[in-house]
Amino acid sequence: MGKRTSLYDLHVTAGARMVDFGGWDMPVNYGSQIEEHHAVRRDAGMFDVSHMTVLDLEGSRSRDFLRKLLANDIGKLHEPGKALYSCMLNERGGVIDDLITYFLREDWFRMVVNAATHDKDLAWITQQAKAFGVRVTERDLAMIAVQGPNAREQIASLLPSTMRDRALTLKPFTAVFDNHWFVARTGYTGEDGFEIMLLPAKAPEFWRALAAKSVKPCGLGARDTLRLEAAMNLYGQDMDENVTPLESGLGWTVAWNPAERDFIGRAALEAQRDTGPKCKLIGLLLEDKGILRAHQKVICDGVGVGEITSGTFSPTLERSIALARVPVAAGETMQVDIRGKLCKARVVKPPFVRNGKILVTL
Amino acid sequence: MSKIRADLKYTKSHEWIKIGDDGSLSIGITDHAQEALGDIVFVEVPQKGRKLKAGEACAVVESVKAASDIYSPVAGEVLEGNAKLADKPESINQDAFANWILRLKPANPADLNQLLDAKAYEKVLADEAQ
Incomplete structure (x- = not known):
């Protein structure tokens, strides 16, 4: 149970x-x-x-701590109640989790992290918090x-x-x-x-x-x-510790400026930014009949093979949609291997739907 | 509670089988199976003439959640797949027993003796619920 x-x-x-x-x-x-x-x-x-984990971070250096811990910059938050979506990275730039942090008071921030990553998140955050004298409390x-x-x-x-x-x-x-x-x-x-x-x-x-x-x-x-x-990533499926935000459609959540802010994973991420990531996360719309599912192979003509990270039937579009990680040079159409059959899929700019409206061309 | 029909045969993997007057089989998934799968959005049916072994995966029913294989209850040859399901896969949710997925000509009529009757299938469901 x-x-x-x-x-x-x-x-x-x-x-x-x-x-x-x-x-x-x-x-x-x-x-x-x-x-x-x-x-x-x-x-x-x-x-x-x-089931989601709510953590309260308390201490006068909470802001400094979070500016070290997170790839997005808590320094952007000034009004009490303001929230920030961010990835929490390891030293290799891999995603430990994605989370939302609320600024409540200068000595009190609240963080909501995923349920499935509860133990490792708590261990990592508590360990990193020590140097800043920040107290980490899980709230029921x-x-x-x-x-x-x-x-x-x-x-x-x-x-x-x-x-x-x-x-x-x-x-x-x-x-x-x-x-x-x-x-x-x-x-x-x-x-x-x-x-x-x-x-x-x-x-x-x-x-x-x-x-x-x-x-x-x-x-x-x-x-x-x-x-x-809505093309929102699911942790453990669309990204994990072996990929960076740049390879997960989350480059927009990385705050590069100010350049002197030394967040965990920054060096690895900068190196990848400078050489260029090898893969990217894209939105796919299936043109043929069938349903796209996680782990199906995506064949990108001439540039290699990618993989569906999340796929489903879209009730709003009444078509199958997916997020897929593919080589960065992949073109606009690709083929997905569905039980041995190659089905045609088209790259579309996510999100597929927002505020009740279909945003892609069917 | 899912429905069971007394006039049909069943498998442990939740297919129902209707034996026609000509000895051909109509095969679908049970009400219990459709309920467990949830909203069905795609059905892949086998090609006419395909030879199947007993227990071979021969069709796929996809709900929003996941894809599920349908297994041939006995060896035989596919007479037809239900083309109607391409446009109306949700009809299985509406009435699982009225919407067959494939029709099969059994290789050996004696194989049909191994199929479960309604009472035996009811016991399969009761055991699974525990």
């Missing part, structure tokens, strides 16, 4: 199919995954993401993501009155918080929405209130198709 979130019983009662995810028993769907997907694109859906919080064009309207009446106005006027990638609630305008779906952290004991009541407003419970299955349409 895996670990259970405070919403476990509600998932089971709702008829969810439960699966193991990073040691947690999590809902993969509550019925039709495609309906859950469409609910988020067209209306509002909610996800239990309480439930997290519910409410996503979709109507998410804002749906949560409005359910937030405590003391923070409602501030929460509803949040700019993207910012958060408000008090002692009990942490509301961020973030997500992993390509739609507007919020990620709300609260005490585990309070989460079922909030979940039920959302359900009563017909916000659709959505599982990890829909979460995966939504994030892939």
